[in-house]
Amino acid sequence: MSCSTTLKNKGYRLTPQRRLILDIIHEADVHLTAEAILGQLEDRISGVNKSTVYRTLELLEGLGLVVKSDICGGRVYHHAEEGHHHHLVCKSCGRQFHCDEAVLEPLKESLREKLGFEADLNHHIIRGLCAACQS
Amino acid sequence: MSCSTTLKNKGYRLTPQRRLILDIIHEADVHLTAEAILGQLEDRISGVNKSTVYRTLELLEGLGLVVKSDICGGRVYHHAEEGHHHHLVCKSCGRQFHCDEAVLEPLKESLREKLGFEADLNHHIIRGLCAACQS
DNA sequence: TATCTTATTGCAACAGGATGCAATTGCAAT
DNA sequence: ATTGCAATTGCATCCTGTTGCAATAAGATA
Ligand SMILES: [Mn+2]
Ligand SMILES: [Mn+2]
Ligand SMILES: [Zn+2]
Ligand SMILES: [Zn+2]
Numbered sequence: 119m120s121c122s123t124t125l126k127n128k129g130y131r132l133t134p135q136r137r138l139i140l141d142i143i144h145e146a147d148v149h150l151t152a153e154a155i156l157g158q159l160e161d162r163i164s165g166v167n168k169s170t171v172y173r174t175l176e177l178l179e180g181l182g183l184v185v186k187s188d189i190c191g192g193r194v195y196h197h198a199e200e201g202h203h204h205h206l207v208c209k210s211c212g213r214q215f216h217c218d219e220a221v222l223e224p225l226k227e228s229l230r231e232k233l234g235f236e237a238d239l240n241h242h243i244i245r246g247l248c249a250a251c252q253s
Numbered sequence: 254m255s256c257s258t259t260l261k262n263k264g265y266r267l268t269p270q271r272r273l274i275l276d277i278i279h280e281a282d283v284h285l286t287a288e289a290i291l292g293q294l295e296d297r298i299s300g301v302n303k304s305t306v307y308r309t310l311e312l313l314e315g316l317g318l319v320v321k322s323d324i325c326g327g328r329v330y331h332h333a334e335e336g337h338h339h340h341l342v343c344k345s346c347g348r349q350f351h352c353d354e355a356v357l358e359p360l361k362e363s364l365r366e367k368l369g370f371e372a373d374l375n376h377h378i379i380r381g382l383c384a385a386c387q388s
Numbered sequence: 389t390a391t392c393t394t395a396t397t398g399c400a401a402c403a404g405g406a407t408g409c410a411a412t413t414g415c416a417a418t
Numbered sequence: 419a420t421t422g423c424a425a426t427t428g429c430a431t432c433c434t435g436t437t438g439c440a441a442t443a444a445g446a447t448a
Contacts, residue, residue, distance in 0.1 A: 129395095131394095131396065131444050131445075132444080132445095133396065133443080133444070152434085152435080165397095165398075166397090166398090168434090168435080169397080169435085170396080170398075172434095172435060172436070173436090193434090193435090206364070206368065206370050206372070215370065217364075217368065221360075221367070224359060224360070224363070225356075225357065225359070225360045228356065228359065229352075229379070232356070233384070234383070234384030235341050235343075235350070235379075235382070235384065236382040236387055237341070238344065238379075238380045238382075239379070244364070244370075244372050244373075245372070245373045246371050246374075247370070247371040248370055249368070249369030249370065252369075252371055264425095265425085266413085266414050266415075266424095266425060266426065268413080270426085287405080288404080300427095301427090301428090302427070302429070303404085303405080304406075304407080304427080305427060307405060307406070308426085328404090328405090
């Protein structure tokens with residue numbers, strides 16, 4: 119089901135601002151900052167306010183349509199349907215390595231078994247030292 | 254080695270502000286917000302500025318003496334020497350469960366073996382559903 | 389299509405946190 | 419104990435994100 123259909127089904131109104139923010143999120147192939155989304159939005163309509171962007175992103179996140187994450191100080195957003203993955207961030211060189219979601223499956227299973235906790239491990243950010251920076 | 258000795262050895266100056274912030278962090282048995290630290294600081298000396306608090310905490314974090322974490326929206330700080338642990342936060346009831354550092358050891362080992370990445374997994378925040386909220 | 393309700397927006401003010409700069413002060417050398 | 423210099427502080431200002439409120443407009447109803 120498309121994001122806009124989900125919005126409608128849940129009783130939320132389809133405003134031009136919301137349609138465009140959804141378009142921008144869908145077209146992006148990378149994670150976007152709120153500022154970047156506002157920038158692209160201003161290219162298409164005038165008079166948009168940043169609070170609308172933040173409120174819309176918060177709504178979409180609550181519905182599970184977009185994912186928000188704190189990465190290297192800034193907050194970025196991406197379409198939830200894009201492939202699940204995690205980020206390994208090297209604290210020495212700053213490079214980022216994508217990491218398949220399967221890597222965290224054993225941890226999820228272990229938390230479920232030992233503590234009865236159903237962890238929500240989508241898009242985790244893990245800091246550390248990459249192979250090249252360990253010497 | 255004490256935190257103030259570490260500061261001195263690295264060539265940083267021991268100002269009254271830094272001494273007191275270290276005292277506050279050491280006395281605390283819970284994680285403190287920057288605002289709370291500033292509050293306690295104002296009880297002991299006057300005219301302290303919040304930027305001093307933020308800069309000091311950033312310095313101490315960089316030296317590995319305190320740990321900063323984003324937990325439920327706000328940022329909290331604690332003395333690094335306190336027992337390593339993680340937090341399981343239930344996104345339904347909001348309750349927090351502490352979780353031993355051993356739980357993440359297998360993941361750390363797996364990242365090291367498979368990707369050569371030396372993960373820094375101290376004080377992770379994991380969201381999900383607690384046992385009680387899964388029914 | 390015109391009307392009505394109320395969800396959503398824009399705006400202004402606010403809060404937490406970061407930063408450039410001049411004044412202060414720790415502390416090492418005299 | 420004085421002096422001198424660089425590290426640190428306080429202050430002002432900026433930046434990102436949040437919030438209360440009045441104006442606007444989506445979309446249901448007639
Ligand atoms: Mn979609
Ligand atoms: Mn200590
Ligand atoms: Zn990602
Ligand atoms: Zn903790």
